[in-house]
Amino acid sequence: MATSPQPAPLTPRRHSGISRRLLLTATASTLFVTATACGSAVNTADGSSSDGLITLSMHNPDSETQDPATWQLVQEFNKKNPDTKIKLEGQPVEQHEQRMTIAAQSGTLPEIFWVYDSLAKTMVKNGDLLDLTPILAENNLKAKFAPSMLAGFRSGTMQYGVPYQALITGFYYNKAILSEHGIAVPDTFDDLLAAVKKLKADGVVPIAQGANNSSFSVWAFLTMLDRFGYESQYPDILSGKARYDNADFLRLYQHIQELAEAGAFPVNMNTQTYAQAVASYTAGKAAFLDAGVWEAAKIQKSTVGKDTGFWAGPTFSDGVGDQKLVMNVPSAPFVVSAKVKEDQKKYAAVKAFIQFYYSDAGQKILADNAQPPVTTYKPELGSTEDAVFAAVLAEAAKPGWTSPKSQPDLVVSAATASAMYDSFYGVMGGSLSPEEAVKNVQKTLK
Template sequence: MKRRLLSLVMATGLLVSLITGCGKTEASSEKKVTIVFGDQVANVEESSKYLWDVAQEFMKKNPDITIEFQGSDHEDYISKLKMATQSDSLPDVFWIEPSMLSEFSENGYIYDLTEDAKVRGIMDRFQDGMLDVNMVDGKLYGFPSEVMLPCYYYNKEIFKKYNLEVPKTWDEFLEVCKVLSAEGVTPIAKGALSNWSVWNWQNIFVRYGFFNDIDDILNGEKSFNNDNFIHAYEKIKELSDAGAYAENVKTIDYYQAIEVFLAGNAAMLDSGNFACRDIENSEIANEVGCFSYPLIENGVTDEMTRIGTFNGPYAVSSKAASDEAKKEAIFKFFEFYYSEEGAQIVANTNMLPTSKFSGTVDAEKNPVFAQIVDLYNEEGWSNQFQPYGYMATNVADTWADSMWGVALGNYTPEEAAEKVEQEIRY
């Protein structure tokens, strides 16, 4: 009798245990959340390492949340993004061109982040005005992805050899290029096969009032073919006339231009903070300095105006935000991403954090990045958004082509400006 009773108790206990165990497994399963994250690079781990590293640390701290990246090259990515709107299959979180925010918000594809960002304190993590470009009708539709700070890197040894100082003004910049070219040294490494590598040329347009007129131009009230923009194109031509670029500039791309600079075959590299990691990992890291675009005395805006702001934002799909568990996980990630800890992880990859950063940079270990941080924090500069991301992709690409056309002698400044004007009206 005792044996039968004991067996019954054990069987009952086993049954309860199984039921309880199944219940726990099911509940645990329900808490698991996967965030599908779209990015405009083919390999997120390599090309967006700052994002990848933050995500890995976040998942360690939050094992119930998985971040699954979906990346592809920019042009293919934008095409897929537009197609996804038709099938209601947008990623939960995704990188987007600033120029697309208005269309996506009006059609209800993306979620209004404003109130959640305020309540969670995310809005307080950024400097005043730095989120403006991600606003549509006063509502926030995107969080910043990365800082875009175009600059020139220069080889200190080459500058020293030819007794050159870092140029502060446009005339000094042209003179440096002329001296180097006369000595048989390529002044600036640049590659025309990457038509989008026009960061510092955009700075010229910013100095000539790009943001003063671009809204009226896009609305048809003014023309892109105007005196100020023609002057900007003329500055690009002045650089070419000064022998700034190598003869093979037409046949190499941006990544090959980096290799030319790192091999010591060019005195300067036209790039930005995003090239810092490649330079830090090179043999000439300790020989490299950086400077912002030289001052243009006869521009339209303040002389100390430069591109120094966020790249395209991260948006949240309305569909993902309608799932409370997923929405909570997404905002939990963004809280971490823009925290001091997240900012330090970003800085550890030699990228400028998008949020306020009071962490540390090891100048001995990362000499170039330390200079980039100093350059970004340099007082007196008025930072502007990157113009390229302000326009529709087809217009921006035509604009980039037009700048290269002037640099390579294929267009006059007037022809280049008219080419963009026609693309806007097309």
Template sequence: MKKLISTFLAIAMIASLVACSSGETNTSDSNSTTSEIVNSESSETSNEKITLIFGEHVANVEDQSPYIWAIAQNFMEEHPNVTIEFQGSEGSEHATKMQLAAQSNTLPDLFYLDIPLAKQMYEQGYLYDMAPQAEERGILDCYQDGLLDPLYVDTALIGLPSEVMMPCFYYNKAILEECGVQLPETYDDLKTIIPTLIDKGYIPISKGAKNSTWAMWNLSAFIVRYGYFEHYDNIMIGQDSFVNDDFINGYEKVKELTEMGAFPENVATLDYFQSVEMFIGGQAAFLEAGAWESSKLDQCDIASDIGVWFGPTFSDGVGEQKQTIKTVNGPFVISKESANDPAKEKVLMDFFEFYSSTEGTKIVAEETNILPVAKYNGTIDHEAHPVFAQVVAAFGDEWVGTPEPKSTLPTSTATVWEESFWSVINGINTPEEAAQSVQDELETELG
């Protein structure tokens, strides 16, 4: 598993990375005079009207995934014969819909999947291998180092990166100053400031569990600092177990934070998006989120007071403590059925070529303030985008980047892994029981 831990390129404030092509090659004819929505079968002309159905894992794509919404709008402007229609639904609901759609042969043309499910659906024959076309078009050279590594099944490329997965805690500098506390470095430091924050009327860490089992990124990083990757290889061959002292120590920290009142009292009935609004509203000192929220936070009233923190180090942790998840989120994938239509296959790959191009990367970084998955050569305005500037700096700092643990697990086990943290927070399982639930599911799934 150590070979999966990639070294990520720093993105400087004025980056020196070489950007990719403009995205103008191999694209559809942009001189078409109509953008009327017409469903089409395969076509021999570049002007034929084509509609792409795009399945996303958020309900409101324009608001919750502004980067891909902007890419789609710009792509359609340059390709008037193409219409992209989004079908959005929340995380776990989206995954279920995609699995049901696969069984009924009604998958969208392109869609988001978590890595474990993407690998499963590729092996089941539902997804298109993007490697030949991506190599021919030179797309692979466009991406940040390491982001493609988790997306291969043998030599097949099952999708291309959707966005950078970099969990972090955002914190309100003004609240910490008001309470007379410093940003913690260690877990003991964090425990020390929690009572003060509560006494001053603040929620220490804004977090929500309702319909948000996936919102446990930074808690997952706790287990990384308790030796996840040191244990991983032996766990997968049956010579170790999730029920080990190190992992249980990590779960114990989650339990202790819960008992101290670090999370909202209504954490069980609060969803992730409400927890974000709670932080923006000045009710919480910290927010458990990630790089993807920088754009929204830059637009809020407290933007200038927001800082970025990767969470605490642990004196009883295992291995490097300054390591955290810096990797690719789930990929955007293409339905194998859709790619059987040569006209659609071309337009779909045109879309990915545009997304990874200089023009597409500039839209992501400068217009939507989201960490780009492709190499970027540009400047971040610190004053206009203070949160995004800090996220960019954090991506390239000294903290070692690792894969996301759930991306290394089989599909069902990855789901139970996510649920295990919430089972501790909600008082359903002890730390030992939480670890055992993951181990049980792994043994069942691997047979």
């Protein structure tokens, strides 16, 4: 099963990302039955200690292949710290969320674990998580983070989480296809719409998208939502002072309808998965791909790697607020069980791992696996072998451009996030009008 986009999908997903978030309204008894049935999915990564002093529980059943950066980080840490080895384990996203929910209720949480922020916030309220402020204070580790990378995982004065990986999303584009059809890389929405019409007329799929079992794969369109004022409006929307079905958001959905009617999306969009959409792009069958940094290494190794660039998406003349936005935000966090503080050896091991993960040496391992650093560490990239990854990082660091604090679906309930995904794909596929789409999201907001 794919991981979630909240993280960046590693195997569509990820991410980190990238599978819908577990609805946390399920009863504990139901979760217990489900988790018990899925118990065999708890896998220990090869090369980690089966009797490690502490456990790192992840959202991938096979981190070595699905999340090689984390796997390598654990291997390096274990080599350097033979007396405090980490056991690395994992399950598919929804099973992992279920297991962490049950573990919190039974007081058996692993020492360190990945979790969606919505569940982490619930755990904070219940006193299940450790305040990481003292750990970040040591060796001045906090100074290595941009404030936006930590702010989303804070509750009052408590720093309950740290960013697992960074989430940079947008459109990959095939320079050769655009050049062959006399199309410049778009800047504005009007540019994109004109490119779509030209590509469609010439028999080329403009934008690779896959909705089947992958409805979360609308990252570039979530960024567009921020270009219509989402970040400033969502607190009032969540509190009931404003509505999702407002005139600003409706204009965005009307623009998406324009793209759909111009033939922007593949005719099999609703039956192909996100993974198949990626495959169509890497095979040179589409001009653009809606995805994120997690696909950089795969694209680099494909036949279109030498021709691929990265674009943060279109600006809008009728948008709201700053249009120079690129999505470069922390994905779901690492958190630590509050019980770790009761065991000095485990606390020391957790502290050592966090210090290593966010050190320059640890962040270099992320960069070596085509994952953007979450600290201020700046990787040295090769001129050709890292060209796609470098293009992503360059787009995220464009002068004068800023990032929202969070991806839009990460600050709402699981039900609302799912409705957002479905609303975009509904308009893309023609099953929903823009008016119906925004109303459907509003229905999930209490």
